[in-house]
Amino acid sequence: MTEAKIISALNEENFSHFSKTYVPSRxxxxxxPSNAHPEVLSALSLNPIGHLDEAYISLMSDVQQLLRYTWQCNNRLTLPMSGTGSAAMEASIANFIEEGEKILIAKKGYFGDRLVDMATRYKADVSVMEKPWGESFSYEEIKYEIETKKPAIFAIVHAETSSGVLQPLNGIGEVCRKNNCLFLVDAVTSLGALELLIDEWKIDLAYSCSQKGLSCPPGLSPFTMNKRAEDKLSSRKTKVPNWYLDLSLLNKYWGSDRVYHHTAPVNMNFAIREGLRLIANGGxxxxxxxxxxxxxxxxxxxxxxxxxxxxxxxxxxxxxxxxxxxxxxxxxxxxxxxxxxxxxxxxxxxxxxxxxxxxxxxxxxxxxxxxxxxxxxxxxxxxxxxxxxxxxxx
Amino acid sequence: MTEAKIISALNEENFSHFSKTYVPSRxxxxxxPSNAHPEVLSALSLNPIGHLDEAYISLMSDVQQLLRYTWQCNNRLTLPMSGTGSAAMEASIANFIEEGEKILIAKKGYFGDRLVDMATRYKADVSVMEKPWGESFSYEEIKYEIETKKPAIFAIVHAETSSGVLQPLNGIGEVCRKNNCLFLVDAVTSLGALELLIDEWKIDLAYSCSQKGLSCPPGLSPFTMNKRAEDKLSSRKTKVPNWYLDLSLLNKYWGSDRVYHHTAPVNMNFAIREGLRLIANGGxxxxxxxxxxxxxxxxxxxxxxxxxxxxxxxxxxxxxxxxxxxxxxxxxxxxxxxxxxxxxxxxxxxxxxxxxxxxxxxxxxxxxxxxxxxxxxxxxxxxxxxxxxxxxxx
Incomplete structure (x- = not known):
């Protein structure tokens, strides 16, 4: 390749001199998203290191431990997924639904609709229970639907950002266990901000985001799953129909093997470690x-x-x-x-x-x-x- | 909820006082990943703004124009996906393959294998042509396979990071058009670094990453597709079996409608604008x-x-x-x-x-x-x- 050849071929139609990147202060x-903590932004702008560097591996362990504290759980499989909140929402569906499996979705706002859309794409047999935007479900209503519909997964949004409703979750985990059903909770707007006790409330699967309670920019989605969910995952008959969000592959990277899956968004992980650390240090x-x-x-x-x-x-x-x-x-x-x-x-x-x-x-x-x-x-x-x-x- | 109740319930097993986030300089x-440019890190650490803020919408347009210049194309649908390189790789498969469709993958290293894995998950009819890790394919070999196998998509890695091979792409686009086949190129290790002319080389679909030629941290995956690819996408009989990477939804957010899809990783987009700007300003x-x-x-x-x-x-x-x-x-x-x-x-x-x-x-x-x-x-x-x-x- 000669220099002359390159120059003659260039299309300058989309070229212009842009000024330095700037955004107004809001x-x-x-x-x-909410504003990020200044210490989080400072961690975010550290120079990247390799995603297999021992210093990064050690940072990953910190992030996992801090996430377990923040989720209030001891789940081995606790990690931030490499996408915004909806990526982990999709992972919760993609990994745990096989074609024709029953999912019951309690819908009381926009994000319930999104769960329905995703579950449909993964060919679940979707049942929906519904409330107007601004109301919550009672324990009895949920219990009745789970006992009647007998779904493999029951999914509900803890904190509905579209309506401003906080859904009480007490007792639902128990009902799910009695009915051989996984309890999936969307905690996008509650993790690191509102009482959320994954183990005590018997939540089997949960996901969140980085840009709300955790005071980070958007870009990661914390996820956690317990042994019941692991068992369901390992009993799948078919391969997870999504590579990027395949938890068995992610587990090899975030688990003890540290086998390369995708290149991690390292700087966002620097940031989330700092956001989680500030929460833990404050209590x-x-x-x-x-x-x-x-x-x-x-x-x-x-x-x-x-x-x-x-x-x-x-x-x-x-x-x-x-x-x-x-x-x-x-x-x-x-x-x-x-x-x-x-x-x-x-x-x-x-x-x-x-x-x-x-x-x-x-x-x-x-x-x-x-x-x-x-x-x-x-x-x-x-x-x-x-x-x-x-x-x-x- | 009383304060006392919260305190009594807390599990402190995973609590510890971590020190401020630090990583060694490498x-x-x-x-x-490669090191990020200092100006990119400075843009990355600006305080987030809303993903529907007019200032962000304007930044998105800058990113798209700068990407078109860097890709050397005029494709309307040119955007950074909200995940690392493998996310856009998967989008290229998920959106363009329907069950049973033929894809021909030219495999000469690790990332060819990954394409095969993904295409299998989306139930493509996968054909593979193969070379030892360290060699490239000739134009004639590729032409023969496309003419014989008649795939709907032909996929090849431009720059194989696993073997260190640069695959010549001249003429392949023409062969694909003659055989009614989409030409898909993995440009993870070439975009912003090596001669790559999307329009002139008649590449229909391409994806890359942020952490190599673009001098950004990992976290975004630039993607571009032309009218031929848009036509294939809009002629799908089934919904894209992946919500996060669904290009018809992403198009509504990055296209003229700006309809909310997922919360964008805004800070990574500040960073990529700056990385692309530095390339354009340098030529x-x-x-x-x-x-x-x-x-x-x-x-x-x-x-x-x-x-x-x-x-x-x-x-x-x-x-x-x-x-x-x-x-x-x-x-x-x-x-x-x-x-x-x-x-x-x-x-x-x-x-x-x-x-x-x-x-x-x-x-x-x-x-x-x-x-x-x-x-x-x-x-x-x-x-x-x-x-x-x-x-x-x-």
Missing amino acids: LLLGPG LDNVWYRHNTNAKKLWKGLESLGMELHVSEDYRLPTLTTVKIPPAVDGDGFRNHLLRKFGIEIGNGLGELSGKVWRIGLMGFNSSEENVDRLLNLFDTELKKYSIFESSTF | LLLGPG LDNVWYRHNTNAKKLWKGLESLGMELHVSEDYRLPTLTTVKIPPAVDGDGFRNHLLRKFGIEIGNGLGELSGKVWRIGLMGFNSSEENVDRLLNLFDTELKKYSIFESSTF
């Missing part, structure tokens, strides 16, 4: 307490401004609050105003709640009294500017 | 020239030290050199010595070449004259210490 109080109980306290302060503040919360206090989600957009207010206008003028992101409603609620997240590093005060102050002073009646009341 | 001259032709020149310097230097290269110069890969471990040398001992004493990583052989060759990578930011000099100097002074005959000759 306070992310929406459904996620998981203190982290849970902080999230509860700040959420209650937000709820009280919003109500005292005359706003109405979408979800009943009994099962309201501390990490993500859905607050009704007052009828006389331009919801998108106010959101954009907060973002452009104050650099604060809050979320629009998803799916059927779009335009009806805003979604306010207080997660990980961002769950602080200071952030609650800052936001309440802006609701107090700025919201009236977005009344569509051009009056100051709503 | 010069990564193995098969990848792709200069980048290719630098990789070729430094590799030749390395080859000459190794040979002048009496070492033998595994691959014939005709199809030797500039980004990854396989050099034979002299029979009298303890290969692992020397590698570990370089790592522990000098902080330099070189790779062991993979698969059948394990213990027979070392793999030396000069990719992206790490392809520099200085790194070549440094490594050659260490081969000159340190290798003799690892002769198993305890003599200074080998």
Whole structure:
């Protein structure tokens, strides 16, 4: 290859001189991502090392131990998957469903729908139990459906980011064991933020994400599975129809063999180790307490401004609050105003709640009294500017 | 939930006080990851912003334009997938294979094997053409197999990291078009480093990674597909059996609709924008020239030290050199010595070449004259210490 040949062949159509990469500074109080902790960002920007380097192998062990503490479990197979939360959600389906197997999905928001979509692609026999977006299931309802449908897997979202509902999980693990069913929990918006006891609650399989309770950027999805799930996996008759998310291959890399599977996103693993370490050093109980306290302060503040919360206090989600957009207010206008003028992101409603609620997240590093005060102050002073009646009341 | 209840329930078995996350500084001259450019690490550690924020949407467009330049194509559907290289490899199979469809895979190393494994999981009718690890296929051999087997897809690795072979691709695209077959190229170790002209070479589908030519950490996998591939995708009879990697959904997020699919790994996208920008600003032709020149310097230097290269110069890969471990040398001992004493990583052989060759990578930011000099100097002074005959000759 000569230099001249290269130059003559180049297509410059998509060439331009871009400036150095820059993004504006935001306070992310929406459904996620949330802001990363400064120490996490500092770990993230360490120079990469090899994914088979002994220093990396040792870091992997730290991450696994810290994840076990944060999940409150002793599961051997506990690891961060190399993709955002939906990757581990898909792994939970792909590895444990064989064609025609029954899965029962408790659907009460957007992420229940996603589980249904995934399970269908893996050719499960899907049953759905459903609640309006903003309600939770009772223990009795779930027990009845499991006993009646006899699924191989029962899947439910612990913290529904689309509706702002915290689903009580007490007792369900016991029902699943009695009915020879795996208990699968989506903990995307609860891990590292809300009470979650994988072993005590007899949860067989769970997944989460890095960008909420763990104060990291998005890019990894923590996953854990117990012996019951391992047994189901090893009794598969067919190969897992997904290579990247195949847990038997991932187990060889994250287990004691450390056999190369895919090149790990090493820097994201530096970051998650730091995010998990900050949680452990602060104490998981203190982290849970902080999230509860700040959420209650937000709820009280919003109500005292005359706003109405979408979800009943009994099962309201501390990490993500859905607050009704007052009828006389331009919801998108106010959101954009907060973002452009104050650099604060809050979320629009998803799916059927779009335009009806805003979604306010207080997660990980961002769950602080200071952030609650800052936001309440802006609701107090700025919201009236977005009344569509051009009056100051709503 | 009371504070007392939380505290009593906590399992402290996996708790310990870890120190701040730290990894040693390494010069990564193995098969990848390679060191990231300092400006890339600085972009990586910017605070995350929302994946639907207008500033992020604009950054996504920059990334897509810069990728089109680096791929040398005008494909609308050009995007980085949210996983490491193998994720995009799997996307190339999952989206374009339907049960029973024919794929022909040209296998000449480890990553050909991986394509076979993936295609089997998606129930393709797999044909394989094979060469020893260290050789390449001729145009005539490929043409004959495509004309005989009539596959729906022909897949080949451009730069085989396991063997150190650069596969010439000239003319194959034309053969594929004449035989109504998609041309799929694995460019993991060539994108942003070696001459690669997606449009001119009539490549229909290609994927790569972030941690080699692009000087980023691992975590994203650039992907591109043309109109022929889009047509095949839209003529599928069945849903893509993989949700995370479903290109029709990804297209809605990266295309003009910007419909939420999964939460993007935003920080990795900050990083890849910067890595691509540095390539564009330096000029792709200069980048290719630098990789070729430094590799030749390395080859000459190794040979002048009496070492033998595994691959014939005709199809030797500039980004990854396989050099034979002299029979009298303890290969692992020397590698570990370089790592522990000098902080330099070189790779062991993979698969059948394990213990027979070392793999030396000069990719992206790490392809520099200085790194070549440094490594050659260490081969000159340190290798003799690892002769198993305890003599200074080998």
